[in-house]
Amino acid sequence: MPDQTLLAPEHLQTTAPTELWLAGRQTASSTGKTFPVLDPATGDVIARVADASLEDATAALDAAVDAFPLWSASSPRRRTDVLTRIFELVRERTEDFARTMTLEMGKPLAEARGEVAYGNEYFRWAAEEAVRIPGRFGTASQGNGHMLMTRTPVGPVLAITPWNFPLAMATRKIAPALAAGCPIIVKPSSDTPLTLLLLGEVITQAFAEFDVPAGLFSVLPGRGSAAMSEHLMSDRRLRKVTFTGSTPVGRTLVRQSAEHLQRTSMELGGNAPFVVAADADIDAAVSGAMVAKMRNGGQVCVAANRFLVDTSVVEEFTTGFLAAVEGIHQGNGFDDGVTLGPVITGRQRDEIHELVEDAVAAGARLLTGGEIPEGPGNFYPPTVLTDVPADARILREEIFGPVATITTFDSLEEGVARANDTEFGLAAYGYAGGVASAQYLTENLQAGMVALNRGQLSEPAAPFGGVGQSGFGREGGTEGIEEYLDIRYIALP
Numbered sequence: 001m002p003d004q005t006l007l008a009p010e011h012l013q014t015t016a017p018t019e020l021w022l023a024g025r026q027t028a029s030s031t032g033k034t035f036p037v038l039d040p041a042t043g044d045v046i047a048r049v050a051d052a053s054l055e056d057a058t059a060a061l062d063a064a065v066d067a068f069p070l071w072s073a074s075s076p077r078r079r080t081d082v083l084t085r086i087f088e089l090v091r092e093r094t095e096d097f098a099r100t101m102t103l104e105m106g107k108p109l110a111e112a113r114g115e116v117a118y119g120n121e122y123f124r125w126a127a128e129e130a131v132r133i134p135g136r137f138g139t140a141s142q143g144n145g146h147m148l149m150t151r152t153p154v155g156p157v158l159a160i161t162p163w164n165f166p167l168a169m170a171t172r173k174i175a176p177a178l179a180a181g182c183p184i185i186v187k188p189s190s191d192t193p194l195t196l197l198l199l200g201e202v203i204t205q206a207f208a209e210f211d212v213p214a215g216l217f218s219v220l221p222g223r224g225s226a227a228m229s230e231h232l233m234s235d236r237r238l239r240k241v242t243f244t245g246s247t248p249v250g251r252t253l254v255r256q257s258a259e260h261l262q263r264t265s266m267e268l269g270g271n272a273p274f275v276v277a278a279d280a281d282i283d284a285a286v287s288g289a290m291v292a293k294m295r296n297g298g299q300v301c302v303a304a305n306r307f308l309v310d311t312s313v314v315e316e317f318t319t320g321f322l323a324a325v326e327g328i329h330q331g332n333g334f335d336d337g338v339t340l341g342p343v344i345t346g347r348q349r350d351e352i353h354e355l356v357e358d359a360v361a362a363g364a365r366l367l368t369g370g371e372i373p374e375g376p377g378n379f380y381p382p383t384v385l386t387d388v389p390a391d392a393r394i395l396r397e398e399i400f401g402p403v404a405t406i407t408t409f410d411s412l413e414e415g416v417a418r419a420n421d422t423e424f425g426l427a428a429y430g431y432a433g434g435v436a437s438a439q440y441l442t443e444n445l446q447a448g449m450v451a452l453n454r455g456q457l458s459e460p461a462a463p464f465g466g467v468g469q470s471g472f473g474r475e476g477g478t479e480g481i482e483e484y485l486d487i488r489y490i491a492l493p
């Protein structure tokens with residue numbers, strides 16, 4: 001049993017379990033090791049969590065392989081019922097999930113509640129889709145036979161999930177995998193393992209109620225993420241890896257997948273532009289900009305990294321945006337009225353600050369923020385920079401924090417060309433008033449997802465994913481379930 005010493009004040013304690021979920025059981029790591037989880041708002045240790053070993057990972061894969069035949073042969077309606085039950089249980093425990101997320105990740109409680117609702121929708125969507133997995137029938141082109149196309153589950157899946165949305169980034173992998181008929185092993189970020197350990201409790205309860213094989217789902221928190229994924233991927237029984245995280249780690253996983261030709265989905269880094277055309281409604285653009293930039297403290301792959309604004313409206317946009325940014329209330333996510341929490345770690349905060357300092361040294365103008373406050377906690381203030389030189393690192397790299405850069409353009413063609421001047425291609429935002437400028441933006445912004453006159457595009461029913469160095473594969477929508485299905489062609493007389 002890991003040392004469950006909780007040092008945070010009593011009202012901040014989590015109800016989440018702290019041991020591994022290994023095929024329906026809470027167990028200590030086979031090595032007996034644990035690691036601390038910290039509250040980013042205070043630096044306090046909030047729990048010690050079992051540190052999964054390679055032996056634990058093999059045990060989880062053995063259980064997944066054993067559970068696969070029964071689950072993959074189960075009726076679509078049964079999968080719907082199980083996923084619906086998980087959805088109901090998560091909804092009932094919204095407050096437990098939200099408090100756990102605020103505690104280990106730092107986001108304001110209202111945002112954490114929003115993430116529970118959003119993340120849980122992936123279960124509802126997948127439950128509704130499990131009974132609609134399509135097939136196709138046709139006549140062979142020469143008329144000498146028929147063709148039947150069916151879909152079969154790919155097999156055991158490894159999901160590696162990030163800390164920024166501890167629940168939602170996992171549910172959008174777990175729900176479609178289960179709907180497709182696959183077992184799944186989840187490796188949560190070591191910064192935020194508690195949320196998924198809590199989800200393990202809920203899923204285990206739903207599985208027990210429906211007598212579903214418990215080996216379908218395991219949660220393996222641990223510090224050795226690279227070693228664990230390498231170990232599991234060296235086993236040919238693992239058939240799919242789905243990852244949300246940085247582009248360099250994604251590349252390593254894709255390389256490793258070559259050995260056994262495992263299927264991969266890679267949701268990687270972004271550098272989203274937010275283009276404001278001369279004819280845009282500027283009040284609407286400011287509201288959208290606040291969401292696109294400040295949601296989750298800017299710690300979002302699809303966060304707007306670069307605001308590109310037509311010179312004729314930049315003053316109005318900047319004045320409105322600055323006023324809105326100065327109205328942000330930063331603090332501990334549990335406190336009333338707080339709209340911005342800390343960033344996840346001290347290292348992350350220092351990396352954000354380096355980008356700001358580099359831009360200022362290169363000639364950017366700091367309109368607000370830009371100073372690291374006294375501790376405790378990993379706080380970085382909401383920051384706005386203008387006149388950022390084109391070669392500043394902050395325009396090339398993902399910021400992942402509450403920092404906005406504003407630059408200008410003189411024609412929409414120039415604005416879009418600059419927006420597309422990035423190796424990433426996850427999301428892009430455009431604000432325009434007229435049909436021609438709106439159409440120009442949606443047709444020419446190069447990204448897997450383009451939002452027009454909206455600051456938020458994430459949606460369980462839509463395919464989330466990027467192009468270029470932002471990765472490949474989609475999460476959400478019918479496309480999200482396809483990621484867990486192979487196509488079988490049956491030739492018939």
Ligand code: SIN
Nearest residue numbers: 164299300301302458
């Ligand atoms: C992400 O950070 O990967 C995106 C989260 C979301 O908006 O769904």
